[in-house]
Amino acid sequence: MLHVFGHLNPDTDAITSAVVYAGLLTRQGVEARAFRLGEPNFETAYVLRELGVELPPLLPELPAGAAVALVDHNESAQSVENLAELRVLRVVDHHKLGDLTTASPPYLRFEPVGCTGTLLLKLHREAGLSIEQQDAALMLSAILSDTLHFRSPTTTGEDRDAVDFLAPVAGIKNVEAYALAMFAAKSDLGDTPAETLLRMDYKAFPFGDPAAPQLWGIGVIETTNPGYVFRRQGELLAAMDHVKAEDGLSGVLLSVVDILNETNHTLVLGATEAKVLREAFGVETQAQLANLGHLISRKKQIVPTLERYFAPDA
Amino acid sequence: MLHVFGHLNPDTDAITSAVVYAGLLTRQGVEARAFRLGEPNFETAYVLRELGVELPPLLPELPAGAAVALVDHNESAQSVENLAELRVLRVVDHHKLGDLTTASPPYLRFEPVGCTGTLLLKLHREAGLSIEQQDAALMLSAILSDTLHFRSPTTTGEDRDAVDFLAPVAGIKNVEAYALAMFAAKSDLGDTPAETLLRMDYKAFPFGDPAAPQLWGIGVIETTNPGYVFRRQGELLAAMDHVKAEDGLSGVLLSVVDILNETNHTLVLGATEAKVLREAFGVETQAQLANLGHLISRKKQIVPTLERYFAPDA
Incomplete structure (x- = not known):
């Protein structure tokens, strides 16, 4: 049995792509099942609830040699241990x-x-398979989430075309309203503990000499309500300090992305991080x-700039 | 401009796939050009001559940051320096x-x-592009070459289906006769120097601990005339000894594959290689x-067995 899963600290794409890809493989005769590597964020929970899709189970501990399919990630630091x-x-x-x-x-x-x-939409079309309404809604939700409804510079023409194709199949008439509801759900962070907020959309990246890389942790909070996050700045900085020590990081950053205004204010723990932001991005x-x-x-934008900054021959 | 090329010691797939993929990309609006990383073998030269296709040029030295597309390989040991x-x-x-x-x-x-x-045939079909006669003949030749006309255990149903689809487009009526002519051309080794024979279809593989791998060189001579190779065994062993020292190898093997009888007799340089063949394959x-x-x-078959044999935790 093929275990299909997305990255640690799953986002909507990581969870929905596991569900959709496992379904596609099953239809192609491959015994496959979707799993997740962590708790869903508020946006993903909203999407699954709205669409009536069951949350895939946490991946159990797999024995050596077990067959797996990765979606939405490939680096070991972002995957199962x-x-x-x-x-x-x-x-x-x-x-x-x-x-x-x-x-x-x-x-x-x-x-x-x-x-x-x-890509999963493409795989369905290449295989000549019809798209189920629920799968269409899952893929659509992932694209709106990852591209911040086309606000992100990662957006391509293919993502826009996919949304145009999927919306009617999914039965979602007002894509803009649906996206805003997703983003509002994501932003409704309530009394979530600060470390959970930091780790919710968090990835660790090795930079510099591959033989002896330094590990940086970079969290992102995409929100329509950045004020909420800034009011908790003290708690979040304490959580960053704790995570930095616990995970043996060289540096830690937390970017607060205002989805509607498309701006990024990043929390900076200390002098190390401030120096890197100054030298790599030219910001104080x-x-x-x-x-x-x-x-x-x-x-x-963020990781490639840091990669160039830390590159051994730079 | 995108530089498209296959592996070092190119075989028919490495050369023809560079030509076909560069052509496909060009038709899709990507500025791309085919190159090669070495001299064509006798089979490839025969194929290009038969089909009236120009040999792509040797890859010039590329400056850092140049854009490349790899076909038929991905490991650095098999690619441009x-x-x-x-x-x-x-x-x-x-x-x-x-x-x-x-x-x-x-x-x-x-x-x-x-x-x-x-795969290149699949890419054409997915892009909705017609297949030119010459491209069809190139892809067909590569498949016959890589699968030894379906004799190799690497053959899949998709390879057979591709040949069925491509043969009429290529205007090749008797696929069996065409394959035999390719294999005869490949076997017509004349007075090729022994080291050239060894390096003609040769790859280096790192085995064992990834941090300190041992490098093994494995050459293959696929031939319809194995007697020719065995008559030159002394020269070939001397060439293996020389390549082992020159390339800093831990071991070197040269497999003589009798295409028509589907058998493999491997030249063994010394005690190191003999020990590994005994312990990994159970052969004296x-x-x-x-x-x-x-x-x-x-x-x-050969590399996966050696990989398991050298695996650090084995």
Whole structure:
């Protein structure tokens, strides 16, 4: 049985793509089942509730040699702990290729589009399979989430075309209203503990010399209500300090992305982080906040800039 | 401009797939051009001559940051020397995923089929593009070459279907006769120097601890005339000894695959190689030859067995 799952700290794409890809494989005669590597965020919970889709179970501990399919990620730091022991048979992803290797020829489908959902739609069409209403709604939700409804610079023409195609199949008449409801659900953070907020959309990246990389943790909070986050700045900085020590990080950042205004104010823990933001992005830190302007994509803007900054021959 | 090329010591798939993929990309509006990383073997030269296709030029030295597309390979040991400095934007391959990483999200298309040509046919069909007669003949030739006209255990149903589809488009009525002519051309080795024979279809593989791998060189001579090779055994062993020292290898093997009888007799340089063949494959070496029976696929049979044998936790 093929275990299909997205990355740690799952977002809507990570969860829905596991569900949709497992369904596609099952229809193609591959015994496959969707799992998740963590708790859904408020946006994902909203989407599943709205669409009447059951949350896939947490991935159980897999024995060495178990067959897995990765969606929406490929780097070991973002995956299940014993990934190196597992047989990765398939990957569908839209991120840069990291440290993944395989023991035998895999199915890999990577394209530089805004969302795994866009690729999954393509896979259905290439296989000549009809799109079920629920799958259409799941893929649509993932694309709206990953691209912030086309506000993110990661958006491609294929993502827009996919949404145009999927909306009628999904029976979603007002895509703009649906996206805003998703973003409002995501922003309704209530009394979520600060460390949970930090880790909700959080990834660790190795930078610099591959033989001895330094690990940076980068969290993102995409919200239509940034004021809520700034009111909790003290708590969040304490959580960042704790995570930095616990995970042995060289640095930690938390970007607060205002979805509607498309701006990024990043929480800066200390002098190390402030120096890197100054030298890599040319921005000053004031009151432990750095204004990164319209740099709202971790994948396309923040991480590549840090990668160049830390590159050994730079 | 995107530089498209296959692996070092190119075979028919490596050369023809570069030509066909560069053509496909050009038709899709991507400025792309085919190159090669070495001299064509006798089979490839025959194919290009028969089909009236110009040999792509040797890849010139590329400056850091140049954009490249890899076909039929992905491991750095099998690619251009400064691969780590280049921007790998696309890979179409049917081998296991090795040490490749990318700086940004790439196009990756890997499937566990017998030949890159089979994938390229799929890419044409998915893009809704007609197949030109010459491209059809190139893809067909690659599939016949890589699968030894379906004799290799790497052959899949998709490779057979691709040949069925391509033969009439290519205007090749008797596929069996065409394949035999290709294999005869490949076997007509004349007075080729022994080291050239060894390096003609040769790949280096890192085995064991990824942090300190041992490198093994594995050459294959697929031939309808194995007697010719065995008559030159002394020269070939001397060439293996020389290559082992020159390339700093831990071991070197040269498999002589009798295409028509589907058997593999492997030349064994010394005690190190004999020990590994005994322990990994259970075969004894006699007169510096080991009979590996019907294990004729380096990719699917020889390398995976050696990988398991050298695995750190084995």
